[in-house]
Amino acid sequence: MSHSLTVTDVRGQTISLRSKPERIVCLTGLCDDALVELGLTPTATRTPKLVVRPDYLGEAGKAVPALPGTFGNEDVAAIATAKPDLVMGLAGVHDQLRPAVEKFAPLWLVEVKTYEDSVRYLRDVATLTDRGAQQVAAEQRFRDRLAAARATATARGLDRTTALAMYGGTSIGVNTSDDLLGHLLSQVFDYPWPNRGGGFDNAQAYSVEEILTRDPDIVFVQSFTFGPDAKTVSAQYAENPVWKRITAVREGRAYEVPAELWASGRGTRALGLILDEAVAKATA
DSSP states (O other), X not given: OOOOSEEEOTTSOEEEOSSOOOOEEESSHHHHHHHHHTTOOOSEESOHHHXXXXXXXXXXXXXXXXXXXXXXXXXXXXXXXXXXSEEEEETTTSGGGHHHHTTTSOEEEEOOSSHHHHHHHHHHHHHHHTOHHHHHHHHHHHHHHHHHHHHXXXXXXXXXXXXXXXXXXXXXXXXXXXXXXXXXXXXXXXXXXXXXXXXXXXXXXXXXXXXXXXXXXXXXXXXXXXXXXXXXXXXXXXXXXXXXXXXXXXXXXXXXXXXXXXXXXXXXXXXXXXXXXXXXXXXX
């Protein structure tokens, strides 16, 4: 893959830079993921829990400054202080930051709906940063993991195992089959969770009763907890009579999984690790 300062991404956006970006600020985990895959380090991050994972930067990740503010409303002054050559954010979340951020750096808003989108962004970041060899190796690692997961699924009949990935904090939602995570899991499992339509708030808003109707055999739960006393989704629903009737819950196969990886990662490294974890839990 040849180095270029201009790429057109999967959304049709063209990003043109004056020089090879050395300082990249990540407002979305896809950015951190791609940089780590390419042997690079974010200049500042919105997902510090992701970069300090041992399968990302480990101890070295603790040196990456964490940006203050809330997701989608990060502190622009802190972003500017990092002196970025490029800022990467999430489409539909960081759009309102563009006027302020673009006073000092280009803002590239990304969106992933399938794992092939994640691969495309990895290639694009590699093109801008001149990391072609690292990109080829990272993409191959992911494709090998996907092939291994599919082979295990065929051998162990996981395509007949109904899986569910869900998330929650104050309310719950389902990663539908047109969502990045839902689409990934549908490569391995039976995944009967279509988008409900009617905008984001409704599209993934399945009730516990609706989840029971499809009765998953295995559930992967991403709990967005804030503060030491916050309860996980599993703990919140532990005494719910409908929740307790779900096969996965009844059989002890409703697993809390790390939200920083399953919800925030979005890139090829995260997706490969998610496949490994999901298949390992399903075949245990």
